[in-house]
Amino acid sequence: xxxxxxxxxxxxxxxxxxxxxxxxxxxxxxxxxxxxxxxxxxxxxxxxxx
Amino acid sequence: xxxxxxxxxxxxxxxxxxxxxxxxxxxxxxxxxxxxxxxxxxxxxxxxxxxxxxxxxxxxxxxxxxxxxxxxxxxxxxxxxxxxxxxxxxxxxxxxxxxxxxxxxxxxxxxxxxxxxxxxxxxxxxxxxxxxxxxxxxxxxxxxxxxxxxxxxxxxxxxxxxxxxxxxxxxxxxxxxxxxxxxxxxxxxxxxxxxxxxxxxxxxxxxxxxxxxxxxxxxxxxxxxxxxxxxxxxxxxxxxxxxxxxxxxxxxxxxxxxxxxxxxxxxxxxxxxxxxxxxxxxxxxxxxxxxxxxxxxxxxxxxxxxxxxxxxxxxxxxxxxxxxxxxxxxxxxxxxxxxxxxxxxxxxxxxxxxxxxxxxxxxxxxxxxxxxxxxxxxxxxxxxxxxxxxxxxxxxxxxxxxxxxxxxxxxxxxxxxxxxxxxxxxxxxxxxxxxxxxxxxxxxxxxxxxxxxxxxxxxxxxxxxxxxxxxxxxxxxxxxxxxxxxxxxxxxxxxxxxxxxxxxxxxxxxxxxxxxxxxxxxxxxxxxxxxxxxxxxxxxxxxxxxxxxxxxxxxxxxxxxxxxxxxxxxxxxxxxxxxxxxxxxxxxxxxxxxxxxxxxxxxxxxxxxxxxxxxxxxxxxxxxxxxxxxxxxxxxxxxxxxxxxxxxxxxxxxxxxxxxxxxxxxxxxxxxxxxxxxxxxxxxxxxxxxxxxxxxxxxxxxxxxxxxxxxxxxxxxxxxxxxxx
Numbered sequence: 001x002x003x004x005x006x007x008x009x010x011x012x013x014x015x016x017x018x019x020x021x022x023x024x025x026x027x028x029x030x031x032x033x034x035x036x037x038x039x040x041x042x043x044x045x046x047x048x049x050x
Numbered sequence: 051x052x053x054x055x056x057x058x059x060x061x062x063x064x065x066x067x068x069x070x071x072x073x074x075x076x077x078x079x080x081x082x083x084x085x086x087x088x089x090x091x092x093x094x095x096x097x098x099x100x101x102x103x104x105x106x107x108x109x110x111x112x113x114x115x116x117x118x119x120x121x122x123x124x125x126x127x128x129x130x131x132x133x134x135x136x137x138x139x140x141x142x143x144x145x146x147x148x149x150x151x152x153x154x155x156x157x158x159x160x161x162x163x164x165x166x167x168x169x170x171x172x173x174x175x176x177x178x179x180x181x182x183x184x185x186x187x188x189x190x191x192x193x194x195x196x197x198x199x200x201x202x203x204x205x206x207x208x209x210x211x212x213x214x215x216x217x218x219x220x221x222x223x224x225x226x227x228x229x230x231x232x233x234x235x236x237x238x239x240x241x242x243x244x245x246x247x248x249x250x251x252x253x254x255x256x257x258x259x260x261x262x263x264x265x266x267x268x269x270x271x272x273x274x275x276x277x278x279x280x281x282x283x284x285x286x287x288x289x290x291x292x293x294x295x296x297x298x299x300x301x302x303x304x305x306x307x308x309x310x311x312x313x314x315x316x317x318x319x320x321x322x323x324x325x326x327x328x329x330x331x332x333x334x335x336x337x338x339x340x341x342x343x344x345x346x347x348x349x350x351x352x353x354x355x356x357x358x359x360x361x362x363x364x365x366x367x368x369x370x371x372x373x374x375x376x377x378x379x380x381x382x383x384x385x386x387x388x389x390x391x392x393x394x395x396x397x398x399x400x401x402x403x404x405x406x407x408x409x410x411x412x413x414x415x416x417x418x419x420x421x422x423x424x425x426x427x428x429x430x431x432x433x434x435x436x437x438x439x440x441x442x443x444x445x446x447x448x449x450x451x452x453x454x455x456x457x458x459x460x461x462x463x464x465x466x467x468x469x470x471x472x473x474x475x476x477x478x479x480x481x482x483x484x485x486x487x488x489x490x491x492x493x494x495x496x497x498x499x500x501x502x503x504x505x506x507x508x509x510x511x512x513x514x515x516x517x518x519x520x521x522x523x524x525x526x527x528x529x530x531x532x533x534x535x536x537x538x539x540x541x542x543x544x545x546x547x548x549x550x551x552x553x554x555x556x557x558x559x560x561x562x563x564x565x566x567x568x569x570x571x572x573x574x575x576x577x578x579x580x581x582x583x584x585x586x587x588x589x590x591x592x593x594x595x596x597x598x599x600x601x602x603x604x605x606x607x608x609x610x611x612x613x614x615x616x617x618x619x620x621x622x623x624x625x626x627x628x629x630x631x632x633x634x635x636x637x638x639x640x641x642x643x644x645x646x647x648x649x650x651x652x653x654x655x656x657x658x659x660x661x662x663x664x665x666x667x668x669x670x671x672x673x674x675x676x677x678x679x680x681x682x683x684x685x686x687x688x689x690x691x692x693x694x695x696x697x698x699x700x701x702x703x704x705x706x707x708x709x710x711x712x713x714x715x716x717x718x719x720x721x722x723x724x725x726x727x728x729x730x731x732x733x734x735x736x737x738x739x740x741x742x743x744x745x746x747x748x749x750x751x752x753x754x755x756x757x758x759x760x761x762x763x764x765x766x767x768x769x770x771x772x773x774x775x
Contacts, residue, residue, distance in 0.1 A: 001616060005414060009610070012420070016606040023599035024656070024752055 079120075079127030080239040081156075085149060085180060086164030087173050088135030089572045091192045095164055095222040096130050099232065123232045126239070131158065137172070139179045141293035150293075153183055154278060159239055160186045162231070167197035167204060167219070168573075170342050174334035177213070178250060184279040186245040187215045188234045194219040194227070196573070201345035209341040214248040223578065249281075252329045255314050260284045262310040270306070274298055289323040353573040357457070361571075366461030373454065374541060377445040379534030382522075383704035385441035386533075387697035389434050389522070394693060396430035399686035406683075420609050424667060428605025431666030431725060432659045433597050435519035436590070442515060443589040444582060446483060451577030451585070455480055460571060469552025470560055475505040479548065482512030483541070484589050486750060490757040504560045506758055508548040510750035513541050515593060516658040520745045523662050527726045528735045536739075544746055596657060604653055604660050608667050621668060626652075640744060641737030651744070657751045662725075669728035 084092045100119035118131045133152060134145035141147050153161065163180050165173040180187050189209075197204060210217045216234040220227035237243035251257060263284040268275055274283060278298070286294040287307045311322050318325050360369055401422050408418035449455050458480060463473030475496060482489035489509045493502045513521070521537055529536040611626035618624045622631065622645055629652065630645030637643045637651075646668050654661035681689070733741065749755070 001416075005416070008414075008417070012606060013610060016603040019603040020600050020607075020656070023596075023603070024756070 079129060080159040080235075081129045081131065082160045082162055082235060083131045083133055083153060083156075083158040083185075084162045084164060085133045085153070085176065086135060086190075086192075087137055087166060087169070087176060088145075088570060090135065090164045090166040090169075090173060091222045092135060092164045093132055095162070095190060095192060095220065095228075096132050098222045098225045099228055100128075100130055123236060126236050128232070128235070130162075136176065138176055141291060147293060153180075153185065154282070158185060160188060160235055162190050162235065163187050164190045164192050167191045167194045167202065168200060170197075170202075170204065171335055171338035174337050175330055178330045178333050178337075181213070181215075181247050181250060182279070182282045182285060184281065186238050187213075187247060188231065188238065189213070189215055189217040190222075190227075190231055191217055191219045192222055195221045195224070200351075203343040205341045205343075209337070212248065212337060212340060214246050216243065250333055252326070252333070255317065256288075256326065256329060259288060259310050259314055263287060263307055266306045266310070271298075285326060289326055290321075291323075351573070353453075356574055357571070360454070360457050361460060363464075366457075367465070370458050370461055371538075371542060373449065373458075375534065375538040377442070377449070378537040378541070380445055381438060381441045382533045382537065384701050385437040386522075386526070387700035387704070388437035391693050391697035392434040392437065393430075395690050396426060396434055399681075399690055400430070401426050402680060402686065403683070416613070419613075420606065424605055424609030425602065427666040428608060428660075428663035429597050429602050431523075431662045432519055432601050433594075435522055435659070435662070436593060436597075438522050439515045439518055439593050440586060440590040442518060443484060444586040447582055447585045447589065448577060451575065451581060453572045453574045456571050465549055466552075469504075469549055470556035471501055471504060471552065475501055478505055479509055479512050479545075482509045482514060484515055485592060486510055486512065486514045486754040487757045490754060500560050504552065504555055507555065508552055510754060511544045511548040511551065511746070513544050513746055514658070515590075516596075516751065517745055519659045519662045520654075521742050523665075523725065524729065524733070524738045524742050527729045528733070528738045540742060540746055543743065547747070593659070596659070600656060601660055601663055604656050605663050605667065608653055608664050612667060637744075641740045642733060642744075644732060646732060647741065651748065654745070655749065655752060657753065658745060661745065665729070666725050669725055 084096055086092045096119055100121040118129055120127060120129045122128070131152065133149040136143070136146045136149045139146060139150040139153070141150060152158075161180055161183075163177050165177060177187070177189065191204065191206065194204075204219075206217050206219060216238070218227055218231045218234050220231055222228075234243070238245045252260070260281065264280050267280065267283060267287070283294070283298075288311050290307075314322060314325060320328075359365060362369075404421050404426055405418060408421055413421075449458075455477070459473040459476040461473075462476040466472055466476055475493075478489045478492040478496075481492050486509050489512065490506050493505045493509070496502050496505060521540055525533050525536050608626060611629075612621050612624045614625050621627050626649045627645050630647075630649035633648040633652070634643045634645050637648055646665065649668065650661045650664040653664040729738070750758075
């Protein structure tokens with residue numbers, strides 16, 4: 001296994017970890033269910049709890 | 051209609067109070083709030099007007115959040131804001147607070163009040179409250195066709211004269227009356243029609259008290275009159291509306307209101323809020339009697355006939371269980387041939403094409419293995435269940451749209467009372483059959499913090515769609531002759547365990563009596579095919595998104611964990627294999643103490659369907675060894691097309707087959723190959739059933755855990771499921 005392989009492996013693993021972080025943690029549990037109207041959304045307008 | 055959609059925006063992450071294009075008073079556009087009772091067709095009306103895909107359902111409470119869509123009508127940009135359905139603007143439920151806050155604080159240019167023509171009197175209560183706000187109102191007399199079918203005669207002109215607002219009959223589902231409605235809206239917003247709503251008279255006593263309070267506010271708190279409609283504010287102060295008092299923050303200095311209303315309280319012997327509510331009901335009732343003529347003899351409607359059986363105290367729950375069984379049976383029968391087709395396509399031609407492509411680009415051997423044995427085996431193992439998931443979502447959407455789901459909540463009311471909850475808590479649980487995440491968030495529609503917390507804790511016991519692939523692969527391998535029944539048993543087990551856990555919680559953490567359950571039962575309706583398709587897609591696409599994001603990511607990571615340290619000979623000696631071996635003894639008493647099962651369960655913490663993806667990767671090599679000769683590209687392509695036709699035919703035949711004979715039984719003759727064959731070697735029927743029960747019970751996926759912690763962290767009691775006072 002050469003240096004290129006190790007670099008490529010690092011990139012792939014890094015990309016996968018970032019994808020996981022982005023979809024699981026950064027979006028904080030948002031899913032398409034939000035479009036059903038039940039998910040928590042960012043507080044907007046002046047309403048207290050949404 | 052010359053309506054043109056220029057933007058369809060679900061406002062999930064938009065913090066801006068208003069679109070820059072659509073600012074109030076701006077000649078270029080107007081903001082129109084759409085308000086009405088639950089299940090009066092607000093979202094359907096917006097979808098019909100703007101071509102959006104806001105979620106609709108034939109049960110109250112589908113919309114619990116504001117959503118908006120922007121479109122253009124004859125040169126005017128109209129921003130429609132869909133408010134949650136409410137029966138009033140009192141600050142008792144989350145929906146009422148969201149709707150009321152928006153109308154008072156954002157002051158839309160106009161309100162379209164969607165009124166259910168078949169329930170005029172009840173709907174007019176909200177109309178009376180909307181008119182108190184002083185915002186121009188146009189009434190969309192919706193579901194007008196059903197009212198006519200019932201023999202109702204509604205005098206539209208008289209109603210317009212009595213209220214001083216435009217009243218437009220509409221049938222949102224058939225897009226009838228929409229042009230007239232938009233014309234009425236733009237006539238008012240551009241000043242063509244002078245909007246002069248009648249000031250409704252609440253009786254001499256209330257009117258004189260309100261006038262005095264208004265005068266006092268004008269003198270003592272002039273700034274408040276700039277922000278709030280004066281008459282509305284006076285009423286709210288008289289009613290001691292806690293939400294308004296908190297917001298205007300003038301605290302104990304409103305003793306002047308008590309002085310002005312003291313005689314009212316003494317004369318009526320009730321608190322002002324009750325007196326006001328009585329007056330509003332009287333106004334709504336009077337209006338309805340003036341404009342509505344009902345036929346003298348009313349025959350029993352189809353809804354009532356069905357409900358006599360569906361809501362029967364003895365038959366209700368068995369019918370619900372039978373309906374769920376039928377859903378699972380149909381799900382299997384319709385989708386399984388397509389799932390098998392996708393499985394054979396993904397593991398056969400698709401994999402071969404990927405191998406050829408990787409060799410063409412001269413990719414290193416290990417990357418070719420990563421793509422075929424990692425990504426295709428992992429993601430492919432999950433993606434093959436998309437037909438099953440979509441079929442399940444289709445039938446659940448059908449039950450929602452038909453109005454039966456609301457009945458399910460009603461018939462479960464007694465069982466829910468046993469655990470200190472009421473039937474309304476069952477609605478978030480039913481949502482949990484799709485995905486537990488929106489179900490956890492849906493608990494905020496419950497008024498009581500205790501109900502929110504307890505319901506959120508029980509939701510993970512509802513079998514979500516993500517667990518379906520695991521169930522299907524094991525049921526297909528071991529219980530193919532009774533697939534629908536075994537799947538049904540898992541869903542029922544989840545409900546039974548939720549009731550059992552609820553009983554334990556009721557006696558320990560959540561003591562107290564359940565409040566009375568009042569819920570409107572909508573009429574049965576046949577959902578339109580288009581609507582079914584749209585909402586099935588909205589529910590199911592989540593799984594496609596997951597497949598392209600974290601299932602892909604985990605499949606890649608699992609492949610590395612199965613192949614590290616580099617050059618490892620046996621998968622059991624890999625990092626993942628060794629970790630699985632550490633955990634396996636704990637699972638031994640359950641009947642599945644293998645490192646393969648343990649490793650799959652670890653990755654399943656991210657998302658339950660990844661259990662199947664991981665198993666696909668672990669078992670992939672053994673299955674692949676059986677491949678002998680490689681067909682040509684053309685043969686592969688022909689095979690894909692022909693096998694799809696065979697799958698479609700099998701699905702159609704299954705639907706009309708005798709109940710209990712599932713498509714899965716035909717597979718018994720198939721050679722034991724692929725993931726299913728490997729699972730059959732590794733598990734016994736008993737340990738397989740134990741494994742899928744474990745999938746039902748072990749900890750919820752990370753996303754649900756995040757949803758629960760976020761809901762809990764909001765921590766103000768009213769909005770937090772896991773925060774009780």
